[in-house]
Amino acid sequence: MFNYNFRWNQALNSLPQMLEGALVTIEIALLSMLIGIAVAILLTVFRLSGNRILSAIATTWVEIARNTPALFQIYMVHFGLGDFGIHLSPFLSLLIGIAFNNAGYLAENFRGALKAIPDTQARAARSLGMSAGKAFRHVVMPQMLRISFLPMTNQMVWAILMTSLGAVVAMNTDLYGVTSELNARTFRTFELFAIAAVIFYVITKAITLSARVLAARLFRY
Template sequence: MFGYTFYWSMVWEKLPELINGAKTTLVLTVLSMILGTLIALALTLLRQQNKGLGYALATSWIEVARNTPALFQVYMIYFGLGALGLHFSSYLAMLLALSFNNAGYLAEIFRGGMQAIPRQQHRAARSLGISSLGTYTHVVFPQLFRIVYFPYVNQLNWALLNSSLGMIIGLRELTGATQAAQSESFRTFEFFIIAAMIYFAMSKLIEGGARFTFWRMFKG
């Protein structure tokens, strides 16, 4: 096509490096979602107060995370904080940036889910002698995660794709590994076709796994 000659043998030689990059991508995505979820739950509870320092902090976090580019957030953590003397490795900087971004979006998803849970359930749980923490742990959060399950999975996929920004700070996740491999062989088209297929496969596996898990947890 257009006189272009494909050389797939070079891609197969570098395929183990791409697979290792994909593993880094998956681990980074999962860790950032775990941290982002924990932070988002805290932000959601702080937003429930509707006033005070905690509310202001949570609102600011969410607004910044949702209304600035993810690329900007990566730059600020890796280069911006570095200029202030806070130096992070590429991996840690990307983990912090993804977690920050995930927390902002997930907090809004959780807030919407919380509004779908009748307030009477809070009062009923407290009237039974269940503590405030116990009410959230045993009554609110189980319902919340069922309500927000699929938006949560969408954010997981978004985090997977956003992890590709690690390339700009030297991280050898899938995109970084692909960029490094093609720079040695100059076979850009072949390498990025394979990388795109790996991303597509990971995304579809997450989607399929999420549907199966939902069926097993809530429908089975």
């Protein structure tokens, strides 16, 4: 018989701690996106370089990031590197694991965006005296980032949700970690995780809506 007694007041008293955890979640996701974008651009350049070794490095990164679970990637950063004497904090392990995953997906998004840019754009820039590097930085890359803007938003949402995987490396300062510790002390599982789910939902919807507004302002033409 269903006789669970809801105690929302007890769970809501923990809201300030959960919001602090949400800030850590946002911090990890944002940093992982910035790192992921930078690395993804580098991987894209590797693919365009014509160098077989660099191209192989980029392809291998993308294949591993896209075709293995993110949980495994985080686990390998924390425990796998530990076998070689490299011991990272849970925060850093989670950050690197998510950034690795982001870079792989974003590099593939950038590759698709490049295909949508006519080759004449780069040729026109070269005809004006630009080097290949300058043509990519000043002509091709801005268009690539513009085309990839909404896919990058989706990846940011995914990065927010991936922070919950920090549980596997004993991360206890993010939203999921804080909620788990509160649950261990209070045993108000339904109430606490329901509130955490709402916070996750609000964060991801805010990111999505903000991106749409920003895209409408930045990319009117």
